[in-house]
Each structure stands twice: as C-alpha cells, then as structure tokens.
Amino acid sequence: MEYISTRGKVGSIGFIDAFMMGLANDGGLLIPKNIPVIPVETLQAWSKLSYTELVLELFSYFTNDEIPKEELKQLVEASYSTFRHPEVTPVTKLSDDLYLLELFHGPTFAFKDVALQFMGQFYSYVAKKKGVRINILGATSGDTGASAIEGVRGKDGIKICILHPHGKVSKVQELQMTTVQDDNVLNLSVDGNFDDCQRIIKELFADLEFKSANDLAAINSINFVRILAQIVYYFYAYFKVADNIGTTKVNFSVPTGNFGDIFAGYMAKRMGLPVGKLILATNENNILERFIKEGVYMPGDFRMTYSPSMDIQVASNFERYLYYVLGEDPELITKLMEQFKVEGEISIDGEALAKVQAEFAAHGVLGAECLATISSVKTDANYLLDPHSACGVAAAKACAAPNELTVSLATAHPAKFNEAIELCGIEQQYPEQIKALFDKEQRQTRIAGDKDAIAKAIEVFYKG
C-alpha cells in the first residue's frame, strides 16, 4: 500500500513515512492510494476473531510488512492490554434495533485511546528503531490530548506538547492532561477555541522548515494511522450485531466533530463492510449537518455546549471525504481548500450532493435534546450515556428507519462530563482513576492564541 496526498504533490510514500509525515507536506491529508476491498469470505472468517487478531488482519492490508509480523503483534497486544474490558470495544444492546459500541474502556475513558494507545507504542518503536527524536504536537478539545499524553508519557526519545482551549474543556479532561508530571509533557492552555488551536498547529506543520527543525510528529486525526486504528471497531461491531455476515446492513451513528471517527466508518464501508447509513450527530456546532443537508460547508458561530469535545467548526478530515466524493481529483481539492481559506465556504450540489445524501444522514442535537436523551436512556434502559454518546443515540433515533439495525458509538465515559450529567439530576459514581485526579497537582502554561508565541514556547520545550 502506498500513501498519497489529497492535494497530489507528495508522490507515493510508504506506511511508516506516512505515519511520520502526519499532515502531508503539501498541506493536504494523506490517504491510501487504493482502498482495499475485503471479500465476503474473509469477512466471515474475520467475524470469529478477537479484537487484537482483527487489528492485525486489517492492518496487514495497510502496513506493507514494513513492521515485521511478530513485532507488530507485540505492539498491538501491548496497546490493548491497557483496556479494562477483555473485548476492548464491547457492544451492548439498548433496544431490539439499537446497539451501543462502547469505546471508552481505555486508560483515559474516551474512544481516542483505541488509536492513541497504539500510536504511543508505534512512536516509541520508530524512535528506537530509527534512532530519531519525536516531538509530538497536537491540538485538543479535551479527549485527544489526554489520550495522546497517556500514550507517550515518560517514553524515551519522545516529547509531547498539547494545545487545549483555555476554559473550554471539562474539569476531568483538564485534570487528565495537566496532572501528568512527566518532563516530556507540555500543556499549553490557549486563549481561544479548539478551531484556533487546530489552525495554529496546522500552520506550524505546514511550515516545512519549522517542522523539520523541530522533528514534529502528529497525533491528531490528520495522521492516517489514527483513522486506520479506528476502522477496526466498525468491523468488530458489525460482526457482533449482524445475523448474516456480508449481507445484513447496519447503520452507524457517530458523534462528530473533526470528522475523523465517521470518516473511519466511511472507509470501512468502502472496504466492503455492509454499512447502511452513516448517521452524523453534531451539537449546536453543526457545520457538517448543514453540509450533508444543504451541500454548503461554511463555519457558523462557535458555541460552547454540553458536549465540549465536539465544539468544532472546521473539521480536519472533511478534506479526505471531499477528495473521494468529488472524484479523487487533487487539483480540484487544492483549489477548493484555497477557496475555503479565502472565502470561508465550499458548496456542492447535483450529483455530488446526492451521493453525500445517499451515504450520510445527519441530525444536530441541541442541548435540551442531549440532556433529555441522557435522562430517558437512564430511565428506560438504566444506562448512563455521556453527552457526546447521547448525541449519537438521539441522531440514531431521528435518522434510522423503523426496524433498521443501528450501532451508535459511545465515545466517552459519563464521568468525564459530569457537568452535563448533574444537569439531568443524576448523581454518578466516579471510577477510582478519575476520583484520584482531583487530589493531584496541575501543570500548564496559559498562552495567547498567537502562532508565533506558541511556536517559541514549543521550540524552547523541544530543545530543552
């Protein structure tokens, strides 16, 4: 498998090079040159595998044997040995046609651990094998940061700097990031919102001189390995709920912000998994809902919501999807992304929009509906959803036709977002690991949302 950029100016590169490049050097996003299609007989064989066995089988289509089999197996097993559930991402039934895919059994209680536990192991492997320094730079609306830090804290040859929007993450998310005392971790608390943090790191990655001088590496979903690891659980969940592997269709409802998770679902569908609709759930920050319904991709006003990790307007992975839906034309994508930078809008219509609407449904879940969903699922099924997962369930109910089988992604544990849970009048017990955070000392640096100031701070940290 070779990897190319959505903007066409990187050439074809291998798996490890794509991992290390993160954001494509031409400013685009890396994608596999061809999407492998898995035959039905293979799907049937895969349906009997454990989670880690499935990871290895699926990765084998993407890694080109660049990592010797036995070493990859050790990395994968180490990655998922930190999960609290033996199935890694178990599926639970909410009703006859609605299932939850629980993605929060990793160390930081959010779906990010599924990919970032592996990426932590993989960065460490590459640092040792190649004798290179790795300086991770990431932006977070709360969950990626905690998970990425957990994946690499204390690891030799690796430093990590995470930008989070000051005062716009939940208390537990903030504690998870800022109570880590390892010297290889820097938390910058940025005056601004997540879009500002993401724009700044993308600009720093796009400055190739700065990127190379500082050995920058990416852990956000701009890195294709994040997407790859997230494709696995769509297959795993499908195998748990489908009666006839290869023919039964299953919808997936996905709480969405940066479009990484649902793009992994799109890839799974392109790989031959019988996915019905991909149901995109947003909160009030609903640029993607508007795109799917109207074909217009244009940021609205930033809103703080009960699901802060999804408080995102400019969705990183949208460019990857646009590339596919508009006929894999890198020149067109380059033009459209330039246009977006200048005019702040991309519009599609006609056949392209019809294609989008055939693949996706969308529902914007406002605050009241989010809280009502948490309350009703607690009452009806005695299951406590976090506010992001509640958006997924609300969208599944709004978009799936009666009797269609739907899996809704439970992307975080409710203990991370007690602010919303309390508003529902529900008292929850924190897991011990989360309770312990409140007694720890915090370390973070407040900084203006200014690219140059941030570049200076991270340079000092990486060189120190």
Ligand SMILES: Cc1ncc(COP(=O)(O)O)c(C=O)c1O
């Ligand atoms: C708990 C939670 N749910 C959903 C999302 C949205 O996922 P994505 O950004 O991949 O669309 C995020 C953030 O990414 C998150 O942290």
Ligand SMILES: N[C@@H](CCOP(=O)(O)O)C(=O)O
């Ligand atoms: N919601 C995310 C935002 C970053 O998304 P990513 O998937 O590109 O890392 C977060 O929790 O930080």
